[in-house]
Amino acid sequence: MVSSHFFEDVYAVVRLIPKGRVSTYGAIARYLGTAKSARTVGYAMNASFGVIPSVPAQRVVNRLGMLSGKHHFQTPTRMQELLEKEGLIIRDDHIEDFEKVFWDPMKELEL
């Protein structure tokens, strides 16, 4: 497959998300300069399945901190388990203390 430029950027940023932190589609999209392409970021995650090096797609959620994409994992519970394994608290498919674990590339990288 021919990883498009945009996808590569998305993967690069997602891989930079520290363990125990999460980011959002919109934050990544904005960091890449295309604020309204959050949708495409999600699509990139869908295509990130099997990509090497592995892309921690479980650390990317929507702006509400909800595990909107868990259904796209190998198993619907995979995403939650991975996050809990990293020390996060998942409650009812949404991340507790989302603001505290939120990792914004705009602030963390470009600061």
Add this chain to the structure above:
DNA sequence: GTCATGACAAAGA
């Protein structure tokens, strides 16, 4: 080649 859909989000009415 065109049309529709998708792990989303911001802006307009």
Add this chain to the structure above:
DNA sequence: TTCTTTGCCATGA
């Protein structure tokens, strides 16, 4: 304030 519309990039029919 909520509801609706638009934008983005890539993929599949």
